[in-house]
Every structure is written in C-alpha cells, then in structure tokens.
Amino acid sequence: MKFKLSVCLLLSFYCSFAQNEKDKITLSFDNLSMKEAVVHIQETTGYRFFYVDDWLDLDPISKNYNQVSILDLLNDLFEDSSINYYIMEGKKVVLTKGSIIYDVLPETFFVLPQKEFQDSIMVAEIDTEDILPILQGQDQELAKNNIGVVKIGKEDKNSAKRFAILTGYAINTKTQRPISDLALLIKGTGKGTTTNAQGFYTIQVPLGIHQIEVSALGIQGEQKKIIVYGDGQLDFELAESFEVLDEVVVEGNRNRNVEQTIGGVLQIEVKEIKTIPLVLGERDIFKVATTLPGVTTAGEGAAGFNVRGGKTDQNLILLDYAVLYNPSHFFGLFSAINPFTSNNVNIYKGNIPAEHGGRLSSVFDIHTKDGNDQKFSGEASIGPVTGNLTLETPVIKDKSSLLVGGRATYSNWILRSLKEESLKDSEASFFDVIAKYNHKINNNNDVKVMGYYSKDAFNITRDSVYSYSNRSFSLQWNHKFNDNSKGALIFANSQYKFDINFDANSVNDFDLKYNIEESLFKFKMKYLVGATHNFDYGFSGKLYQVKPGSIEPLRNESVVDPIFLPREKGLETAVFISDDFKINEKLSINAGFRYSLYAALGKSSQRIYEDDEPKNENTLIETKVFDDNEVIKTYGGAEARLSARYFLTPSLSVKASYNNTYQYVHTLSNNTTASPTDTWKLSDINIKPQRADQFALGFHKNVNDGEYELSIESYYKKFNNILDYKTGADLLLNEAIETTVLQGQGKSYGVELLMRKNNGRLNGWLGYTYSRSLIKFDGTFEEERINGGQFFSSNFDKPHDLSLVTNYKFNRRFSLSANFVYQTGRPVTYPIGNYVYEGKEYTFYSDRNKFRIPDYYRLDVSFNIEGNHKIKKFAHSFWNISIYNVLGRNNPYSVFFVTENGQIKAYKSSIFSIPIPTITYNFKF
Template sequence: MVKKILSLAFCMISYVSVAQQNDALITVAFDNISIEDAILVLEDKSPYRFYYQNDWLKEIRVTGNFQNTSITQICEIIFQDTPLNFYVTKDLKVMLTQYNQIYNTLPNGFFQSKNEIEKKDEEIVEAPKAVFYKESKFVQSNKLKTVRIGKQRKDNVANEYQLSGIIMNATNNTPAANVSVIVDGGKKGAVSNSDGSFSLRLLAGVHILKTKSLSFQEVEQRVVLFDNGAFSIKLQEKFEGLDEVLLEGNANIAVKEVTGGVTKVDVEDSKNIPLVLGERDIFKVAATMPGISSAGEGANGYNVRGGKTDQNLILLDDGVVYNPAHFFGIFSAINPFSTSEVSIYKGHVPANYGGRLSSVFDIKSKDAIVNNFSGEASLGLVTSNILLEVPVIEDKAGVLIGGRATYSDYILRNLEEEELKKSTASFYDGILKYNHTFSEKDKIKATGYYSKDKFNVTTDSLIGYSNRMASLRWDHTFNDRNDGALIITNSQYQFNLDFEGQTNLNFESGYTINETEIKLDLSNRSFENHRFIYGLATKFYGVEPGFKNPLGDNSQIIPVTIADEQANESALYISDNYKITEKLSVEAGLRFSFFTFLGPSNQNIYQDGFPKNGSSLIESKSFESGEAIESYAYPEVRLSSRYLLFPDFSVKASFNNAVQYIHRLSTNTTASPVDTWKLSDINIKPQRGNQYSLGFFKNFDSNIYELSIEGYYKKSQDILDYKTGATLLFNENLEQEVLQGEGKSYGVEFLIKKTKGKFNGWLGYTYSRSLMKFESEFPQERINNGDYFPSNYDKPHDFSFVGNYKLTRRVSFSSNFVYQTGRPVTVPVGNYVIDNTELVVFSDRNEFRIPDYYRLDIGVNVEGNHKLKKLAHSFWTFSIYNVLGRNNPYSVFFVADDGDIKAYQTSIFTIPVPTISYNLKF
C-alpha cells in the first residue's frame, strides 16, 4: 500500500512544471452557469483540456468576468468556493482534484529512507504537511461513512481546526447527551453535553471518530478536516443491548482465555437462584460450580479442589477478608448488591496473587454511578439490605453505601420461651466505597468494609467476631503501553469468646489478626503479542494470639495474654501472557515470596529427633524487637498454556505452585469463627503445594453452550492438623499440639452451561478425592498410623444443577439441585467403662461417612411492570429451600447421658423452608 502511494506521487511529479510560463490569456464571462458549462467554454476558448470526474461538478455554479486573464487566475476564482483544487500542467492540461491540493513541491522529509516510511506509514498520512488521502491502509477495511469539512488549501494543512458536532437520537431527533466521541482510537475525545453538542480541536487531516455510549449503538465515522466546521451524528438507540454486548464480548472467553480453572460468578444472573432464607449469596452460587464445595450446610468456609478452608485468598477490592460469613456459614457476609464481579482462580493462579495454596476469590465491588442517584433494597424475613449510589462530582466521583442487618435478635427477645429469649444471634455488614476519575489516566477507588456477628451457642457463652477491611487503589495510565496500580490495604479479623457461668471461672477472651499491605501492580504491552504483569507487594502481619481476662469480681481467672506475633510477607512477581501463535498462548509467571517472622518474641527450641513436648523443650529463646527470627523464601511457578484446536475448542494445561505462610487452626471437624490464624515461625513451617491441571473447553451453537472437562492433581506439604484432643486457644506452646503433614487431592470436573435463551443454567459434576497423611517416627505425632486418610470434606461425588426458565418478561422460575457423597466422620468402634462412666473409643479418623446429601430448591421471581416512567423497579422472590424435606445429616455425635452413650445426628434444615423477599431498584 505504501508503495502505491509513493508511485502515485512520483507519477505526479513527472508532470509538474511551472505552469505560468506558457500562459495564454483568455477573455470570458460566466453568468451563473454550471461549472461544467464553464469548463466547456474555457476548453473552447483555450488550448487547455480539463480532467475531472463529472460528479465533482454537480450543482456548482460560477459567475465571473475575465479580461485577458491567465487560465490559472480564472481557475483560482471559479474554484475558490468549491471543494475543488486544480493544477495546470506544462502540456496544457488542467487537472481537477476534489479536496486534495496537488503540490508542486514535496513535503519536507518525503525522501526519508524507504524503510522508515514503511514503518511509519500511518504517520505519512497523518503528517500535517500534506495529506495524500486515498481509500487505503489507514482506513479499516470496513466501509466508513466519510464527512469532509472544509477543503485542503496550500495554507491550511498545518493547522488545528475546531470540529463541532451535535449528536442526535435518530429515533426522535432529540439531543443525545453523555455520548463519548473518541478520536483515532483514543488519542483525543469529548463527551456530548445535555444539548448533544461536543467540540474538539483537531489537526487538519483524516480522523476516525467513534461514539460510545451505554444507550446508543456505536458509530464510527471518518472525518476529513481542513477547516473549522460542524456536522451531526445520528445514533440508533440500543434496546436492552447492554447484556448482549457483554455476553458477546465474553462469548468465547471460556475457550480462549489462557488460564484454566477460573470460575466467574455472574452476580446479576445469580439473583434468581433460590437460596436459604432468600439471601443472595455469591459464595453459595460459586459452590454450585465444580471444584468448590463446603463441608456442609452450616459449615464455615469453602473447600476448593480438596484444599482446606484456610487455603483460599478472599479479596474484596484487593483487601483480604478473613471470614466473610455470618452465623457460622449460613449467610455470606459480602453484600451481593455491592458486588460487581467475582473471579475464582482454582487452577492457575496468576502471579500477582499469592499467599494461599488453593484458590483466590477476587471480589470486586461496584463503582458508584457518577451521574445519577440510584439504589437497590431488599426486605427479607430475616435480613434487610440496602445499597445506595450517590454521585459526588458529576461524571467524576461517586459514593457507594451498602448495609445489611438481621432482626433475629429483636425477634428472639420478643419470644415467650425462656431459653430462646436469652439467646442472641445478630449480625450486620456494611460497605462504603468512593470512586473518583480524575482523568482518563488517573482513577482512585477507596473501599471500607466491616462485618460483625454476635451469638451464643450455650446460655453461658457468648461469641462475637468481626471483619474489617480498608483499601485504597490508584490506577494510573503512563502511556498507551504502560499502566499500573498502587494498592494499600488493611484487614483485620477478630473474635471474642466470653464465658459467664456459676463458678469462679468466668472470663472474657479474644483474638485479633491484622495485616497491612502495599502493592504496586504494573502492566506493559510494549511488545507485540506480549502482555507483562509485574510488581511487588509487601505485607505486615500483627497477631494478638489471645488474651483471657477475668469476668466479674468473683472470677479467679489469671489474666493471660499470649505475646503478640509479627511477620513480614513480601513478593516480587512477573508474568508474561505471550501469544506465540494464533493458536498457542502461554501465561508464564514467576513469583518470589519471602516471609520473615519478626521479634520481639520468645520461641521454644526443641531437641532434634524427639517429639515436641515439655520434655524435649531445651529453652525458650528470646528475640528482640524487629529481629528476623526465621525467614522462608520460595520461588513460585505459575504456568498456564492454551492451544486452540479449533476456534471453539481449546486445550489448556497448567502447573502452579504456591506457598502459604499463615495457618488456620481448628479443633473442630469444620471450621468455626473462633479458629485462630497462626503465622509460620521457628517451629511451624509454611505450607506448600503443587497443582497440575489439564482441561478441554468447547463451545457449541455459536457459544450458547459451553462445555468443559478439567482434571487436576494436587500435592501439598506441611499442611497443618493437630493432635486429637489438642487445645489451640490460649496455648503458648502451640507447636506441641499441631502436626504438619501431606495433602493429596485429585479430581475431574465436568461442566456444561447454557448461557443464553429462555432456559439457561448449568450442570456440574465432580469426581474428586481429598486425602491427608500425618506420618512421624513418634506414635503420638501420627494420625491413622501415618497412612493417607480422607479429609473432613472429602466428598467424591458432587453433582449440581442450576436452571432458570424465563416464562414471560416478568415471571421466571429457577431451580437448584445438589447431590453430594456424605462427608467422612469419626465414629465409635466400641464402648468402655471407666469408674462407672461409660465412654466410647473412636475409630481411626474419618473411617465412616454420614449419609449422602441431596437437596432441591425452587424459586419464582416476579418482576414489577416494565413501564419506562416508573420511579423504581421492583421484584418479588418466592423460594422454597429443601423442597423434598430431606433430613440431610450434618454430623453424627455421641453424648453421655446419665451413664449411657446415645448417638445423635444433627441436621441444619430438615423441612422445606419457604421464603419471600421484596426487592427494589431505583
């Protein structure tokens, strides 16, 4: 293409001469005749021949009286107010051109080396000196409408001109506000104001203008600008087009994305899925996807691909939330209204995340809408939820405020029954987010989050826990190839446990973990087919592992405070998303993480080759403030690749390893809110894990169906467990109670998803195993004789189905079915009597399973009418949880009752639970 332009230019040059030298003088008069006629007259009266295209001359009329005037002067006058330029050649030809000026000199720098020109082909066209415009390379192959403003003159090519425009709604010819006009792919831009007008200063020449708006279809237009001028653009409205555009944009993402094992939860789509007590819950929706499960209905935390619940990094706007659950695990503590998207990395974890072995739940909250006030609210039977989006600076800044609370405490207090009256169960959570767009290049987002729970399990104990998180993120674009974000976060998790009985043992106690992180996350696209992400992060942990204080005057409890712990966790990372060929892409990442346990601290030193206990304890070594007591450093490889076998069929393989420096300790079979987090130290090593996975991804029927099969194998070292009967809370010698062993899990995940249509949903099935092994040379440090045994959440078969059916625009049905193998439990293998007391002897850990779990839920969503002028949009949700009334056992336990042992099973929801909630959007 470049060559063509050049040859045309040389061709012209050969004809160029100084025209004026051979001027014949002409006398002629035109009285408002068409220019075509005028040219015929001139040809008649002179030897000159005109060359032009007929359609250039339409509707141009000329008037003029010329006495012995040269052809050049006549032409100058008659073409003055037309878009035509002319050139007179030596051989008596008058060449007419439309818009383009034919130069008799070449632009400066025209004779640069050819290579350079070829490289910079776009620059030639854009060069302000001269514009050799042709339907050519610069314009994309699709046909664009061209608007010409002004015409090229010898003196106007180097200038900037004012381009004004009005954007109109084509349907009703009203002005269209808030439409972005983007020039040449983002080099300049403007936004139409309320009367639809916009203006831009642009260099003379060809520009591509593109409109972008949520409510109108996009239009691309070519503008050839040689003067100040105005034009109008008419846009067609986009009817409910937003969702479809998004869907189309991601249509093939499951196949084309380089990373395997990513689950995205569509927050908006999940609103119809029936859930217990009508609470929308992104985690519960995630758990219907293969590879993500929980130990049971009331269990706290999620197990991803056979990992423990502490192995998930749960991020809300980049900040860690330690326990995003209310009331054990019945409700999620993340407000679904405030959430915009959730990405769950369960296979390949990009190198910019780290610190947990199994997965990353990356939750992003919504940015507040910046041009009008809006909100959402729901009223449920147990909780109410409200979210407001308030603009602060029009089109620039907004605030999002969300809050949710339960009224169960109020209800409990008003009950007749004495025991329930004394019970308490309350929780709430709130989110506050400020987003400010300073310019196209700088954006700031600040989020604050708090959740709180309080309840009693027995009448004499009270448990409270809270999550607190604050994050500040500054996104900056350095240029079109480099951008980055600076992120500062602070998170805190704390719980307290108070006991008030009838002895001198009353106490109040608590635990706190706090972390502050600063992270610089950069990306670079300087090289074609490469996208680099690199950065560094450093995190400071402060843990108050526990205090216990007397409660009341009578209490004889000695105040105990376990010394604070502190540590630093830092990481450097780089990853490259490299498109090797059209078919093969690789994301290769390397993360180098460091962990240092810092003083002040007293650390127990044990004799090597002996079990860690009181008798092998050599000394308690004291370390000074800030002293590096123990350091760990590991490289983490994050490798993932994708090969497109066909445009809609890909195979992905990945290898990942990860290190986790903090551990959640629990003596319960399922995680509980009063589990403590322990930092790695001199005696407790970090957990490490490797995961290999391979998956096939296929889309059918123009991406309506997505099918995937993924397999994985995971091995981890130094995962934590504890000796049976261990006491972990307020224990200064924790290392004597915990064990570190191996984990092994593997599985195959199958998912078929229908993404569009009246009927949509998905069906997932996973076969997986999750095993653990605690082997030691000392019998007291072994579990199950050092053999592999199933973990507490090992559920080989996991089937789930989620379906939505849209009956009319207002009424839709949804349904949810889950089947899982019963989880392993430890049960007695016999009874015995010691001192008149009947007791039970338990089997090896997890030798038995509770019965299989299955549950069907149904829901109906009825939307309010769709009148445009309505103040608010509302819908009702009716749902029934556990329609089949299946009494799903949650656990089996054995209680000594007056000398006899009785077996009991617990279940959380034993009967169908109907719910109704009212939702409002304004």
C-alpha cells in the same frame, strides 16, 4: 436538563452566502424563555427564525440590546447554548443544533426523524445521502458510508481546542437496562474505552470526523460516524445480538472460557445471579460459587470453602485487594459480601495469577463496583432476615462517585418479640457496611478508596455473647503511563477479631479475645508489547500482626485464670512477574514467577525442641527470646505459575498448567468446618509454611457459537506441611501450639465437568466433579501419626458432587429457577466400641474419617417476577419467591456421640430439615 426531540421536523433550505444585515436593533425582554425570546425578536425585528422548538431552553433569560447588529445580538443570545445560527436572505435565521452551517455547503440537508431519546442533549442524526459536507476536505469518505452520522457538540470557530470530551451511556433497547462493559473504539486513533456498570462512559476524542464502533457480548455491535465539534454526549440504544442469558450468566465473556490462557477460572457476575433460589432471601455469591465444580463447603451452613481439596484456610478472599478473614455471617449461613455492591468475582482455582500469593488453593477476587457518577441511584431489598440498601451518587459529576451499601438483620427484633423467655434476652444479629469512593483525576489517573466493616454478635448460650468482626480498607491509585503501560499502587489493611464474653454472674465469667491484622502494600505494573506480550509485574509487602488470644476473668473472685498469649508478627514480601505471551494464533502461554519471602519477627519467645523428637515439654531445650522486629526465622521460595492454551479447533482449546504456592499463615481449627473460634497462626520456628503444587489439564469447547459451553478439567494437587492437630488437642489459648499440631502431607485429584447453556428460554448449568482429598501424617513417633501414618480422607473428601442450576423464562417478567445438589456424605469418625476405664464407660473410635455420613441432596426452586420496564417508573422492582430444600431432606450436617448417664448416645444435627420458603422484594432506582 432534558431535551426531548419529540417533534419530528424536516428542515429544508437552500442557502447562499448572504450576510448583509447591517441594521441596528434595539430591544429588551425580561424573564422570557429562549423560545419566547426568539418569538419576541421575530416580532420586533422582522427576522424569521427556523428552529425546532425543543432545542430552545426554557430557562428564563433577560436581555437588553441597544443598537446592536443582528449578529451581535444572536451571538450574545446563543452564547451559552448549543445553538448555532445562519442568517439567510430575506431576514431568515436558521437555528441549528451545534453545527455551524458553512456558506459553501451547496445542498440541503435533512434532520431526520429521531427516535425517542432518553437523557440525550445535543444529538441530531443526519441522513448521509443528503448530507452537507460540513467540514471541508473530509467529505469523501463520509459520503461513501451509508451509516448514521452524529454531530457532537457545538462548533466554535474561534476555539483552539483540539480535543473534546465525549460522554454518554448505553442502554439495551429490549430490557431498557444500561449496558456495562460495552467497548467503544474510535477507529484510527487507538482510543477506546468501556462503559461502567451503569452503562456510562467518557472518552477524549480529537475534533473532527470519526468512526466510533461499539461492541459487547450479546449486543448488536454498531458503527457510527461522528462529527465532533466539541464536548458532547452520545448515547447508544443497542439491540441484543442474541437471546441474552439474562439470568444465569456466570462467565461474562462469551469466548473467554476457550480463549483465556489460564485454566480453572470461575467468574461470577453478581448482578446476574439474582434468580438463583435463595435461602432466607439472601443473594449469595459464595453459594453460587459452590455450585460450580471445584468449590465445595463441608456442609450446609458451614463457613469456608474447600477448593480442589484444599482446606478452608487456603483461600485468599480479596475485597478490592483487602483480605477478608471470615467472609460469612452467622456460622456461614450468609455471605458477608454485599451482592448489591459487588461487581464480579473471579475465582482462581487452577492457576493463580503471579500477583497473588500467600494462600495455597484459590483466590476469590471480588471487586466492588464503582458508584454511578451520573446520577443518584440505589437498590434495596427486603427479605425475611435482612434488609439491604445500596446508594450511589456522583460527587463531582463525570469524575467521582460514592457508593455506600449496608445490610442488617432484624433478627434481634424478632427475638425480642418472642414469647419464649429463654430466647427473649438472646442476641443474634449481624450487619455489614461498605463504602467506596472513586475519583477520576484525569484520563491517566484515578483513585479508589474502599472501606468495609462487618460484625456478628449472638448468644451461644444464654449467658455468653460471641461476636466477631472484619474490618477492611483499601486504597488504590491507578496511573496510566502511556497506552502500553499502566501501574497501580495499592495499600490495604484488614483486621479480623472475635470475642467471647461469658457473663453468667458467676466465678466462671470470662472474656476471651483474638485479633489478627494485616497491612498490604503493593505496586503492580502492566506493560503491553505489541499484541503478543502482556507483562504484569510488581512487588508487595504484607505485615501480619496477631494477638493470639487472651482470656480474662470478669470478676475479682473468678476462678478463671487470665491468660495472655504473646503477640506474633510476620512480614511477607514478594516480587512477581508474568507474561501472557501469544505465540501464534493457536498457542499462547502465561508464564508467571513469584518469589515470596516470609520473616517471622520479634518480639517473641520461641521454644526450641530437640531435633527429630516429638515437640513436647520433655524435648524442650530452651526458650529463645527475640527483640522487637528481630528476625526469628525466614522462609521463602520460588513459585511458578505456568499455563498454556492451544486451540485444537477455533472453538476447542486445551489448557495445561502447573503452579505452586506457599502459605505462611495457618488456621488452627478443631473443626471440620471453619468455626467461630478458628484462630490464625503465623509460621515461626516450629511451624513451617505450607506448600502446594498443582498440575491441571483441561479442555474447553464452545458449541453453536457459545450457546453451549463445555469444559472438562482435571487436576492433581500435592500439599506439604499442612496442619492438623493431634486427636483431642486443645488449640485455643495454647501457648505451645506446636506441641499439639502436626504438619503432614496431602494430595487431591479430580475431574471437573461443566456443561452450560447460555441462552434460550431454558438456561443454566450442570456441574459434576469427581474428586478425592487425602491427607497423611506419618511422623517418626506414635504421637505424630494419624491412622498409622497412612493416607486417609480429609474432612471434606466428597468424591461425587453434582450441581444443576436451571432457569426457565416464560417471558420477560416471569421466570422459574431450580437448583439440585447432590454430594457424597463427608467422612466421619465412628465409634466402634465401648470400654470401661477407671470405673467409667467410654467409647472408642475408628480410625479418623473411616466412615461417611449419609449423602447430601437438596432441591431448591424459585419463582421470579420482574417489575415492568416502564422507563418513567420510579423504581424497577423484582420479586423472588424461593423454597429452599423443597424435598425436606434431613441432610445430616454432623454426627456426634455423647456419653449421657454412662450411656453413649448418637446424635445427628441438621440445619434445614424442612422446606424453607422465602420471599424477597428488591427494587432499584
């Protein structure tokens, strides 16, 4: 139902108490619209009606009145509408929208010209100067404020309701886009809410007069008087308060950077990253993350992230609380997170909130957005490699909605259409799907359910198909106990598996499998004490189940020996509490404490080795057998998460933090980067959990009221029991993995500088990091030592890292973006000589990671065209034309050496050695 108050009508009348209509009326009509009905009544009864055309419904009605009073007739006629009426002397009937005109009101009022409203139903704005005090006793205050008054709903004199539901949505007048996270506050009631991602809100308000205040970052705040008669809608068209940093917003909250107590938080607003140049047309949250200080990858197309000198397995990547073990597609070229369905991403690289744990270096907290609970909408994009479609629909309007998103490659189709025979039969595809249902049970309870699945499958050689998949599910029930206390109950389950199928019709054919599954149960509470304390506390339990690998021959006559590694099981439990304590205006502290306890569970056979001896067959004493669910070994520890913020000046703050973390699962990887065959291993008798301690100090400054943001953060991090492997170790399908790995120490430190310009035609950021990441393996025995037991560079030790991300807006429709990235080349182990052994020539290598590959740099540009903003247009379109690696820099990804015909040959591999142009079309409806 859409009404347009397109007619500007000035209704002016004088009224006095005059209800003397006793005449009985008999009339009937069939299939007339309300307006026609009114005209009909006017013609047959002699009553004259005053109204605005658009108020009257067009739906046909049929009525039959026999000897009724005009009152009864009108009561019946307008019962289902928001129309009230007032009968004046001289058979005049004034129809009003919602408000009942009280006879005592002495003055006239004006219905003032209305701007064009979209999706508004029952709003009339009244000029206060001429307002009639409608509700007696409350007129004084109202008359004083020269602000708009809005009447909501239709008053019902007989209603016993004391509250009404106010809904509506907010739109940015300039961009005509919904405003999300707009704060609405009903003054004096303590009630407030925010708009969702689509700009919609719902709030329960007491009947009567209220002042409603709205505010949001970058939006001109507004106060409105509302007179609430009943349920109704109130929409906001708000102007921008300053040139909004439309394109390159990374942190949404303008003062957040200086104000937030904990440091080292990166926030990425997914919907705002669309103008960043793309590679192969995929908008990628993680790629943006790597342009921010502290987050790097080992190279182009490398899966996994190194956060502040941590390994790729030390990041907890959460999608609505469910862990994603491999959040990438195709060796890390694409992220497995659908940008259309994601809301925002918080990356905690400094102080990890106490509610999270189990990984040492960071938490990537990704939330899926809630579906649009007002109307069906969607978004789609078409790029050269993938297509993406997201749909949102209300299930029960205002209460529940469903969001479904899916992405898939058409590469299989491309491969099949190729002429090259060797590629024709190849397979290379990936897809991911996500669905989220959220249901608002009532004002105090809501439920969110999320399901996710992603799969990759491709040929590695002609005869082998490698596939992996992530499956995640989460269920979250939020309950509000009262205004100060909220709780959430979370259940999540994740599975990651891979499979390598080699089928060359030969005796070597095999099928290799790996699988890890984890189930999380978590209960957390939030409790506010006044404005100074903000407690978060709760507990969680996580059960890991791993099938560490099996290989089976595909044929009876196979030479492949089947191997089945026994399953592993572990339970990680934790209790946590934290308090964000505002000591005074300047100082606030966030003190968190977490205690985690890990139990490795049977059934299992654990190999026991002699103490203080390298673990190998010779030092094996016995194999202990544990029953199902029997505790094999427990590890645990207290984890502190402390941080403090102090305002040196109102726009300059200093933050300091200390935190330590434990990690009970480890990846076994022969690789520099996260690799398809990385397997996760649970801690057991022989493999101890990893631990990290991080100290950080940072300064954050806002200049020119947030136009510029500056921050400098430094950290020092210490690792214990990090896993590495002995040179040449065979990690896949090795049952005695402890004999091939080493646990050692690590340290990393660095300074991160971020300068950001948030608004103006030119915006963007410049990040520079100087950091080192070093590791040390110094066992008692030679085989437990790497590089003589000294500290050496880790695989991802890249001291200098510079990222420049810029966007220039020519006007509202056209913008140009450019990225520039520079990094020190990563460490590499270099061959330093040849030798002959048993008649064959070999190469021997330097100490591990003694040399570096050439530096990495890359420039990308993109040109963005926004579709026009006509409201009536079916879809809002967006074009992105990107060129990745404009300079065509042949950035070596890795350097390796192969003995060919007895000669050493050196190779370097690169992934994108020429400029890659891409064009992507997006549209939204």
